[in-house]
Amino acid sequence: MLRITQRTRHTHPxxxxxxxxAYVDADELSTREFSRLWxxxxxIVVRGLLSKLRAELWQPEWxxxxxxxxxxxxxxxxxxxxxxxxxxxxxxxxxxxxxxxxRHSELFADxxxxxxxxxxEINRGILKLKDWPPAEDFHRRLxxxxxxxxxxxxxxxxTHRDGVFNLAARLPATAVPPDLGPKMYCAYxxxxxxxxxxxxxxxCDMADAVNIMAYAxxxxxxxxxxxxxxxxxxxxxxxxxxxEYIRKxxxxxxxxxxxxxxxxxxxxxxxxxxxxxxxxxxxGICYRVHQNPGDAVFVPAGxxxxxxxxxxxxxxxxxxxxxxxxxxxxxxxxxxxxxxTNHPRHADLLQLNNILWWAFAGNQPNHNSHTPKNQKQxxxxxxx
Numbered sequence: 001m002l003r004i005t006q007r008t009r010h011t012h013p014x015x016x017x018x019x020x021x022a023y024v025d026a027d028e029l030s031t032r033e034f035s036r037l038w039x040x041x042x043x044i045v046v047r048g049l050l051s052k053l054r055a056e057l058w059q060p061e062w063x064x065x066x067x068x069x070x071x072x073x074x075x076x077x078x079x080x081x082x083x084x085x086x087x088x089x090x091x092x093x094x095x096x097x098x099x100x101x102x103r104h105s106e107l108f109a110d111x112x113x114x115x116x117x118x119x120x121e122i123n124r125g126i127l128k129l130k131d132w133p134p135a136e137d138f139h140r141r142l143x144x145x146x147x148x149x150x151x152x153x154x155x156x157x158x159t160h161r162d163g164v165f166n167l168a169a170r171l172p173a174t175a176v177p178p179d180l181g182p183k184m185y186c187a188y189x190x191x192x193x194x195x196x197x198x199x200x201x202x203x204c205d206m207a208d209a210v211n212i213m214a215y216a217x218x219x220x221x222x223x224x225x226x227x228x229x230x231x232x233x234x235x236x237x238x239x240x241x242x243x244e245y246i247r248k249x250x251x252x253x254x255x256x257x258x259x260x261x262x263x264x265x266x267x268x269x270x271x272x273x274x275x276x277x278x279x280x281x282x283x284g285i286c287y288r289v290h291q292n293p294g295d296a297v298f299v300p301a302g303x304x305x306x307x308x309x310x311x312x313x314x315x316x317x318x319x320x321x322x323x324x325x326x327x328x329x330x331x332x333x334x335x336x337x338x339x340x341t342n343h344p345r346h347a348d349l350l351q352l353n354n355i356l357w358w359a360f361a362g363n364q365p366n367h368n369s370h371t372p373k374n375q376k377q378x379x380x381x382x383x384x
Contacts, residue, residue, distance in 0.1 A: 012226050012290050017276035019235070019284035021045055026052075026154065034155050035165075038208075039324040041300045043233050043287040049212060050294030052152035057145055058214035058314045060095040064107050068092030070132075077126035077190060078197045080264065084121050086114065094129060097122050098188070098312045099217045126197050128187030135183045149182055149316050152212060154296055159210050159320050167321040168207075170359040178350050180207065180319040189217070192230065192308040198266035199229075200307035202246075202259075204239070205299065206336070206350045207319045207329050212296045217312040227290035228311040232272065234286045236302035236328060238279075245275050260304050261335065261345050267306065302328030321355055 014020065022037060026048040029037075037044060056062065071088035075081045093112050096104050097119065112118070121127065139146045153159040161180075162169045171177050187199040216228035234242055239260065246259035249271075259265055267275065276285050289297050293313075299305055302325065321329060329352050339346045 012288075014284070014288065015273075016282075017272060017285050018288040019043075019286060021287050021289055023047060029155075031155055031157050031165075034158070035324060038158075038298075038300060038322060041235055041302070041325075043289060043300065043303070044298040045289055045291070046154040046296040046298070047292075048294055049152040049154070049296055050214075052148065053212065053214050053294065054144070054148040055215065055293070057148060060098040060104055060215075061107060063095050064092040064104055068107075072132045073130040074121075074127050075130050076121070077128060077187065077199050079125065081128075081201070083130075084125070084127065086117070089118060091132070093118050094127065094186070100312070122188065126188055126190040126199065128185070128199055131183075132186075133184065135179050135181055138182050138184070145184075145316075146182065149212065149214075149318075152296070153210065153318065154298075158208075158322055159318060163320065165322060167323060167326065167355050167359045170362050171355060172358060175354065175358070178355075180321075182316050182318045185211075185313075185315045185317065187309050187313060189219075189309045189311045189313075191310070192266075192268050194268055194270050196266075196268050196308065198306050199309040201263045202242075202265045202267065202304055202306040203263040204260060204304050204332055204335075205301065205319060206332055206345075207321045208301045208325050209299045209317055209319050210296055211291075211299070211315055211317040213291050213293050213313055213315045215314040216293050216309075219311040225310050227292050228313050229291045229307055229309045229315075231289035231291060231297060231299075231305055231307050232267065232286045233289060233299055233303050233305040235300075236331075238285050239302070239304050241279055242275065242285075242304060245278060257343070258335075258339060261339060261343070266308070300328070301325040302331065321350070321352075326352075326356070 022042055022044045024044065024046055026046055029044075029046075034044070068091055070091045072091050072094060074084040074089050074094055076084050090112055092108065093115060096102065096108070096115075098104075133141045150160065157163045157165045160166065160169075168177065168180060185200070190197050190199055192198065213228060219225055219228060243259050246265050250259070257264075272286065279285055291297055301322075329350060333348060333350060333352050336345045337348070
């Protein structure tokens with residue numbers, strides 16, 4: 001473990017409230033070394049994956065030329081992820097100003113109806129796509145992207161759908177699997193300074209997750225802008241104090257929901273500093289990840305996290321269920337079950353008990369492929 005820690009490179013100075021992130025190059029960590037770090041809940045960033053991703057597939061020009069007229073829903077992160085007013089947008093309009101200027105206008109034979117109003121929405125908001133392409137359609141609609149993404153995934157024993165250490169792979173072919181991705185995230189840049197807005201609010205994923213940045217618009221790096229996106233990842237032991245901090249800060253306006261599972265909160269830099277002062281002690285409270293194209297961020301199950309794009313970016317994420325973090329998946333499943341029945345996280349989307357039963361059965365010498373007695377196969381549901 002010491003050897004791994006010594007060769008980990010931190011390229012950005014850490015604030016007092018930040019925990020050390022393990023930055024490694026592609027193929028630098030063995031699967032055994034990854035397992036050791038993962039069992040401790042260490043956040044890991046694997047760099048140098050852009051060549052495997054086939055970078056040209058993820059650029060705005062590709063989306064404009066191939067899917068430009070497909071209608072999509074657009075949300076505004078600056079207005080609590082509310083849908084942008086008006087009809088659905090053609091995808092080409094969403095990506096037209098993705099690189100901070102109108103350089104892609106040459107790809108347009110004619111302007112879209114309502115383009116001027118959409119341009120104003122882009123310039124005054126923090127826009128992102130909602131659920132495009134739908135996760136269940138990713139492989140079918142984007143086979144080249146799917147192949148490139150899977151090829152780029154580090155530690156395939158864990159992250160591939162059929163990975164030997166991905167417990168979700170133990171489900172039989174007759175079972176309806178949980179929706180673990182991949183899912184694509186496309187959003188414009190923002191700021192996490194005072195008054196800023198994140199592009200992904202604070203939340204907990206239902207399982208382990210890996211997120212690869214495939215594209216980012218050009219940015220001018222400075223002391224303030226250190227990467228295309230920054231992540232704040234709070235380890236499990238900080239989640240309850242974090243939840244209490246948000247409740248107190250929101251006061252009577254907080255409602256009866258869960259401050260984290262509601263996915264309605266983003267902590268700016270001053271708020272993170274305030275949280276650190278309130279918790280006290282000398283240890284950090286979160287991992288601060290600096291992500292650029294070709295970087296894969298590994299988030300252990302049980303961690304709360306948020307993301308702020310400094311540049312417009314395209315990312316792709318995949319969930320997996322590792323043996324090392326299954327207890328945290330179980331705890332999250334129990335928390336989701338206690339949410340109101342109409343809450344989007346209430347349903348058992350992961351089907352953890354089903355996964356664990358088949359993982360256990362698969363290790364028995366005389367197991368068969370039949371479903372456990374009286375156990376119904378759930379319908380496939382999508383995570384939000």
